[in-house]
Amino acid sequence: MSLAWRGGRVMVASGCGGTGRELAAYADLAGLDFVTRSITLDPRPGSPGPRIAETPSGLVNAIGLQNPGLEHFLATELPWLVRAGARVHVSIVGSTLGEHADLARRLSRAPGVSGLEVNLSAPDQAGEGLFETREPFHAASVVAAVRREFSDDRPVLAKLRLDPSRAVETSRLVHEAGATAVVLGNALSAAMPDGRPGGLTGPAVAPVALRCVRDVCAVLPDLPVVAAGGVASPDDARRFLAAGAVAVQVGTALLHDPTTVARIAEALSRGET
Template identity: 40%
Template sequence: MEYVKTADNGRPDMRVNIGSLQLENPVMTASGTFGYAREFENLMNLHRLGAVIVKGISLHPRQGNPPPRIVETACGMLNAIGLQNVGVDRFIAEKMNYLAGLNVPVIVNILGDSIAEYEEITVRLQGVPGVAGIEVNISCPNVKKGGVAFGTDPKMAASVTAAVKARSKVPVMVKLSPNVSDIGAVALAVQDGGADSVSLINTLIGMAIDLKTRKPALANVIGGLSGPAIKPVALRMVYEVAKKVSIPIIGIGGIETAEDALEFMLAGATAVQVGTANFINPRASEDVVDGITAYLMKEKLPSIRSIIGQLELS
């Protein structure tokens, strides 16, 4: 078990490294649940986050799917937003100036329908002040391969990772889809493709039906399930991937409290992302930071790094 010195103020050292990127604490916001951060500036202290991961950015603006596109489910929610966003050029021109002024790293989630689109977005983000990293969403369909998601095929996942990595001067994180038979194989493939870290999991595919109308609750029929309902699945997948890869893992899926986050870290995650909880409690990410600090102080642990991967099996 590794221990490091406490911070200068005597409080536990909350710093973690994600590749070459050092975070002041292991708590990030999950893409698609935090807008472009400015939406939360009057609701919480943004400067206390470990990192901000913004809404997914495509090469061109996307309008997304028609409503209804969000529905509450037992212990979670389904969304079929359709990756609505302003596109990379407007993102750089209209959003990055504000984001660059935050005292936290900004990681840009990117998405595309072809490897060429991922490459072009990556190129346009290089040298933009404030961009500290890229998170690659590989749950998107490859239009040149009949709509098969990049993240469901290890070879395709490795290819898009290698393409982005070759054009990026900042660390590259790859966000894995849970809708696969062997997430460990995909994680290993993107590590071989040059990923600096992996984040998991993205949403599970699901649907809901309105009994009164006998119609799908979502206009898109199917959507992505997130929230506490998927936490056990996410936790299991993080544990499995931690046994396969040597790069840092960022845990995602149903994290609402410090206790949730700490479970993911014991399972092998170096950091976590808070997602759906932001819709319920805008201060959720900040509360998780406070809760982890309190836990470390109670347990007299000088560093958050002392619990990463320390799950006891016997």
């Protein structure tokens, strides 16, 4: 399939727009590229509280991939997003290759799914009981399993961890396995104040994300790259776009100001600062 990017330049990052209902009061979802929270086959209750702690330049979170499971998502959350007019990219994650394939197969038949985002970058994969993708070939095996089951006319985005030493290698392998684009990146492994594993997001990770984006775009210029990590203003978005990204995802900033994604999209469309 063609690697031409067909999405918008600004997307809602996985998990940061809630179910969509929470964001709808602050942004018109019609035509917006909305990535859902990561969906698993079975419901997950998530981690015990507290789940979020502020740091000097971002947030540390330990959400535990809370979600209602695929059946509930298909029955309630997906139809609402489709009615709201969002371009819905379903984030998926699993503990085995078979689970990833099953998720892709069932979502391929679901009306209104614009694409998938395969979460290959959870900060604590082993602790969450997920299929570990720290090795690039493991990440590629997940993408291959998903691509075989998901229709070729819709994109599969591979969301990769922020690892400058392996960003290019992993991006190349997931691309060869069928990823339409890569998303760089997700939370950096960190710890909550009580020592529990967590993930660091927000402005603190932006320089690492920018390095990964720059390196991948330089070596793999034909692979669309979506940048994520500390995007909170039009200037942040332009910095990533100038490095070669085709789009950005807005995440942590929405927890502080839920109008951020709408403001950035409007500013970019008008050429404003």
